[in-house]
Amino acid sequence: MTFDFARPEDREQLIELYDLCFPGEHEYAVWFHENVRCRYRTLVYREDGRVVSMIDLIDTALEKNGEQMKAVYLYAVATRPQCRGRGIMGEMIEYTFDLLRREGTELAVLLTQNDSLFRFYDRFGFRSVFSVSEVTANADMPAFLCKARLLDETDVKSVYALYHAAIQGRAAVFRDEERFAEILEEYEGHAYGLFDQQGTLLSYALMDEEDKRAVEVIGYGCNYLLYVCTMDEKSCRGRTLPTGRNDISTGCARALTDRAEAFLRDGLPPYLNVLYN
DSSP states (O other), X not given: OOEEEOOGGGHHHHHHHHHHHSTTOHHHHHHHHHHTGGGSEEEEEEETTEEEEEEEEEEEEEEETTEEEEEEEEEEEEEOGGGTTSSHHHHHHHXXXXXXXXXXXXXXXXXXXXXXXXXXXXXXXXXXEEXXXXXXXXXXXXXXXXXXXXXXXXXXXXXXXXXHHHTTTEEEEOOOHHHHHHHHHHTTTSEEEEEETTOOEEEEEEEOTTSSEEEEEEETTHHHHHHHHHSOTTTOEEEEOOOSSSOXXXXXXXXXXXXXXXXXXXXXXXXXXXXXX
């Protein structure tokens, strides 16, 4: 099989394939291809000039205690339904590993919660390493007065500092201030922060479009922040850093070097989240 990278004229085919494999997300697919995909690469397999399979290769990194590990996030892994079962994606994934090794990438990572997909990726050396813990809303305010408000671009530095303090001791997706600026723009109107009386950020929450579930909530008083976001103490849930107890598996990694294997193994449970998922 021969693989190549998508070209600008493939845009409509890529969106069509995304719609076929991830139904109900057309608006997001268009947004992603207009705002994100242009900065990354999409590996494709064609038959008679038609895109049959694709993998978005998004450059990222994991960090732990100041050390960074170059990684690539495999996103929108998709094959046309009528072409499945022929081993196309398996060959594509193995080709991707060879490509990443040549480029000096040490980790391939992906996010999924589908048990059958965990089993599929296990065949290629991926192992389930990423997880989250779930927290619930609680109407009890922390011991001191605090207030919640929507976050904006002026809060980037504070959110960046809080996240990096929280992930110490574990391998977690690297985010610089530029990435947090992008995240706050992506979650505009749905990103909330909890502040003390001096204006110090205590916790933040990135809510879904209906403000019913937190894709990520991190920091002190996050249970109360969830309550303020939803005024729902019964059903609101949020995802936070894994504790190692009753965690929910969310993703896999394939270490391409021994150093990467040790990087994932040592320390607190690894964390990968908010990568266009």
